[in-house]
Amino acid sequence: MANNVKQIHEFGQSIWLDFIDREIIASGKLKKLIDEDGVRGVTSNPAIFEKAITSSSDYDADIKTLGETAKTTEELFFGLAIKDIQAAADLFSGVYNEEVKGADGYVSLEVSPFLALDTEGTTKQAELLWKQVDRENVMIKIPGTKPGLQAIRSSIAKGININVTLLFSLDRYEEVTEAYIAGLEDHLAAGHNIEHISSVASFFLSRIDVIVDPLLEEKGQKDLVGQVAIASAKKAYEIYKRVFSTDRWKALAAKGAKPQRLLWASTGSKNPAFKDTKYVEALIGPDTVDTVPLETIDAFRDHGIAANTLETGLEEATATLAKLKELGIDLDKITQQLEDEGIDKFNKPFEKLLKAIEDQKVKA
Incomplete structure (x- = not known):
């Protein structure tokens, strides 16, 4: 019987797992997801690592060892995280080294969330983590905040793979594509090759609906509930197609540049009234990535429907966003609120994670 998750890849979309811990690597579960479900990458974030490290004894020995030399608790944390990222990157090296090298097989590690509004701090830490992980199939995650834009450009200009995270707004997404393209141009102008550089722009979905849907219900617009995030994503894909087909882009593509793929994040359904595979099913299409929690992968394997849906209903998507304006719902204001809340x-x-590591270090 065909695997529903693996079928998504037939439509040109890569499924990455939005989860990491030592158990899933050591037990062979991650390898099984690669082999059986066609999972082609991994993303992590501070919340994922907090859960992994505080709910398991797998890290205790390393906390004790690293605690003897680490100057700060944050440095100790990154020591733990880098070990996991390296192990996962090694597991995905086969995917990364497929016929089209670097098309997939990436594992993402995020800079400290405390640096989300610090351009210089983010730039320095992105370079440090890139060197410490020392794997060509790692991506360093940088939030797509206003101060993050220059950090993204500077990091790409240094030849670092970047996963731009925490994107909610279409305007900000377009600014991120500019930062990527300008960074590639900088790297090329400095006399370097650019074909090894890869990047994704992570557009967050379900959190948009969590905020917008109650406002729609208040205004008696129940037919639009659960539609706004998907409409925004479809419009983002229109921007992607436009930006990565210009003459400016073609000049870079001729030198081997890869387009910065859109990545759908926050794809688990937070509203129990929605189908648990809703956000995955609605946005399957070519040259995109979907990073999916483990439970959503399990759900999609069981009852998900793989079909080319990303470019269907574009007129409806445009009409949905226009209707919001008519209703006086300010999506720009909401997406800024979501960015601020996302940092928090x-x-x-x-x-919480740093405190737990500190406590564990004391016990050790």
């Missing part, structure tokens, strides 16, 4: 949502678990 990573800061809090990171603070």
